[in-house]
Amino acid sequence: MVKIKILIVEDELVIAEDLKDTLEDLGYEVCGIAISAREALAMIEEKSPDLALLDIQIKGGKDGIALGAEINEQYHLPFIILTSHADRQTIDRAKTVNPYGYLVKPFNEKEILAGIELALANFAKEQAKRENKENSAEFVLRESLFIRTNGMLVKLRLTDIIYLEADANYTQVYTKDKKYVIRSTLKELEGKLDSNRFVRVHKSFLINLEEINGIQPETVHVAGKEIPISRNQYSWLLQQIKML
Incomplete structure (x- = not known):
C-alpha cells in the first residue's frame, strides 16, 4: 500500500x-x-x-x-x-x-x-x-484547444503547441509560428490537456513531449529553447524514453 x-x-x-x-x-x-x-x-x-x-x-x-x-x-x-x-x-x-x-x-x-x-x-x-x-465543458475538443483572443475563440491544434509558460495569472502558449496569452493559470490548463502529450517539467513550464529535441539533468531543449526541469521530472522523463 x-x-x-x-x-x-x-x-x-x-x-x-x-x-x-x-x-x-x-x-x-x-x-x-x-x-x-x-x-x-x-x-x-x-x-x-x-x-x-x-x-x-x-x-x-x-x-x-x-x-x-x-x-x-x-x-x-x-x-x-x-x-x-x-x-x-x-x-x-x-x-x-x-x-x-x-x-x-x-x-x-x-x-x-x-x-x-x-x-x-x-x-x-x-x-x-x-x-x-x-469534462462537461467544451474547452478541449479531441485534438484541438480553443482559446479566447481579441474577442474571438481561436482553434489551436494540440500538435501545433510547443510549450506553455506560466505568467502569474496568465499563461503564454507558444505554437510553431505564434504566441498567445491566455487569462488562465498553468495549473488550470494542465488539467484540460492530455497528460500523455503535455507534461509539467517545472512549476512554470508545460511542454509537448513530441517537441523535445534534447534532455539534460537541469534543462529540456524544446524548439530551440532551454526549459528548466525539476529533478523528479527529469528522472521520470528518462524512464519514458528509449535510449540506445
Missing part, C-alpha cells in the same frame, strides 16, 4: 521531530521537514508531497500563511495550517489562503489524524467536482 507523503514546515525542530514520529506512527510517510518557505517550495518541487503541514511562524521573510498563498498559485497541493494562536485576526488571515484544515497547538494524535483525513477527503471531493466540470 502506497503511503500518503506529508511535508512538515516547522522551524522548531524538536516540535517537528515529535510531529514526524506521530505521523509515522499513524502510517504516513514524512517526505521532509522544512524550516522556511524557501526550503518548503524546494521540497515540494523535489518530493511531490500529497499534503503539507504549515506552521505560521517559520524562518525567513515569508510566514506559513504567505507560503500557503504561494502554494495555491504554483502547485496543486492541499495544506493544513498549524499555529499556537487562535485569535480572530490570525484565523481571518489564514482563511484568505483557503487551507484544508487548521490545527491549534498543542494538538494530540487523534486531532492530527482527523485533520489530515478530513483534508485529504475534502481535497479528493474538490478534485472530482473539478474534473466533472472540466
Whole structure:
C-alpha cells in the first residue's frame, strides 16, 4: 500500500521531530521537514508531497500563511495550517489562503489524524467536482484547444503547441509560428490537456513531449529553447524514453 507523503514546515525542530514520529506512527510517510518557505517550495518541487503541514511562524521573510498563498498559485497541493494562536485576526488571515484544515497547538494524535483525513477527503471531493466540470465543458475538443483572443475563440491544434509558460495569472502558449496569452493559470490548463502529450517539467513550464529535441539533468531543449526541469521530472522523463 502506497503511503500518503506529508511535508512538515516547522522551524522548531524538536516540535517537528515529535510531529514526524506521530505521523509515522499513524502510517504516513514524512517526505521532509522544512524550516522556511524557501526550503518548503524546494521540497515540494523535489518530493511531490500529497499534503503539507504549515506552521505560521517559520524562518525567513515569508510566514506559513504567505507560503500557503504561494502554494495555491504554483502547485496543486492541499495544506493544513498549524499555529499556537487562535485569535480572530490570525484565523481571518489564514482563511484568505483557503487551507484544508487548521490545527491549534498543542494538538494530540487523534486531532492530527482527523485533520489530515478530513483534508485529504475534502481535497479528493474538490478534485472530482473539478474534473466533472472540466469534462462537461467544451474547452478541449479531441485534438484541438480553443482559446479566447481579441474577442474571438481561436482553434489551436494540440500538435501545433510547443510549450506553455506560466505568467502569474496568465499563461503564454507558444505554437510553431505564434504566441498567445491566455487569462488562465498553468495549473488550470494542465488539467484540460492530455497528460500523455503535455507534461509539467517545472512549476512554470508545460511542454509537448513530441517537441523535445534534447534532455539534460537541469534543462529540456524544446524548439530551440532551454526549459528548466525539476529533478523528479527529469528522472521520470528518462524512464519514458528509449535510449540506445
